[in-house]
Amino acid sequence: MRRETTRADWSTYACCLSACASLSALQVGSQFHSLLVRSGHIHNSFAGNALISAYAKCGRILEARQVFDEMICQDIVSWNALIDGYASNGHGTEAISVFREMEANNVRPDEVTFVGILSACSHAGLIDEGLEFFNSMTKEYSVKPVAEHYACMVDLLGRAGRLAEALELVKRMHIQPSAGVWGALLGACRLHKNHELARFAAEKLFLLEPHKTSNYVMLSNISAEAGKWDEAEKTRVSISEKGVHKPPGLAG
Incomplete structure (x- = not known):
């Protein structure tokens, strides 16, 4: 594509980053990060969310957090990607902190959020916290468990x-x-x-x-x-x- 001077848009980068995440291809993902910055697509939420997931799935949670913090606007997908990143890397307490931070920013959790936070509690052995989150799903957030x-x-x-x-x-x-x-x-x-x-x-x-x-x-x-x-x-x-x-x- 680049040899033929066809310009990649944000969706192209998002797809490539998703592939990098699936393959845990950190080096390639980092190269796409640089391309996002140079192309100006780094501020696109779809591309940014894909980048968060890519870094998290490669075990680079600090880089994932940095991308999240540098985003102009974080949507629910951004928050979910970060929570899932902490969960999948064994940082249960940090995942809970992000959940609380999300609430403080008036972002309402959805089904995906709770899959991430419950998984985080499970892998970190946070039994009481997990039970509390599960019980709050319907009562406080009107999210029906699946x-x-x-x-x-x-x-x-x-x-x-x-x-x-x-x-x-x-x-x-x-x-x-x-x-x-x-x-x-x-x-x-x-x-x-x-x-x-x-x-x-x-x-x-x-x-x-x-x-x-x-x-x-x-x-x-x-x-x-x-x-x-x-x-x-x-x-x-x-x-x-x-x-x-x-x-x-x-x-x-």
């Missing part, structure tokens, strides 16, 4: 070993639990070696994702770790019986 929010909460409670509470939350869901919800519960069961609940969660997963090998392998591993060798073998046999392909080298 499957992703429930999955974050099951992960939050599950990581802390509060499996009974996680299961109770799933049972109280106003929508059908997704594979992500049951997967979060199954992962927590393996972490805390709860074989019985793992079988329950796995059976739900098998109904939703009958051909996903990793679900069967995880249950087999949980059974083996619990000394339930017959059950572990039975699960492995079911992989072949159901025609589920097990990729070479998959642990189990």
Whole structure:
């Protein structure tokens, strides 16, 4: 494009930065940052938001914050990108600080905001804070929880070993639990070696994702770790019986 003297617009840069984020291509993303500055598109919110996400996904959260601070106008996507950046890099407390800063700037959080903040609390082990945010969604912000929010909460409670509470939350869901919800519960069961609940969660997963090998392998591993060798073998046999392909080298 540049050889043919075709001028790139902000949408071109935004698409390229999204690709850099997906590939964690920091050096290329930095080059596009320089091009944005030289072209004058750095002040476009779409390009700026893409740049925040690119830096965050490459683990460069300080650069992401600098881009955010230098933006002329931050919209809800900007705030969400920054919160998600802190969350994905393990900075739960900082993500909460950005949420409070967003509120102070009279920007109302949306569904995406809460996915980011709940994920931040989960990965940082901020149980009470996560519960507070989840409970405030409907009461204070009129944001109805969707499957992703429930999955974050099951992960939050599950990581802390509060499996009974996680299961109770799933049972109280106003929508059908997704594979992500049951997967979060199954992962927590393996972490805390709860074989019985793992079988329950796995059976739900098998109904939703009958051909996903990793679900069967995880249950087999949980059974083996619990000394339930017959059950572990039975699960492995079911992989072949159901025609589920097990990729070479998959642990189990």
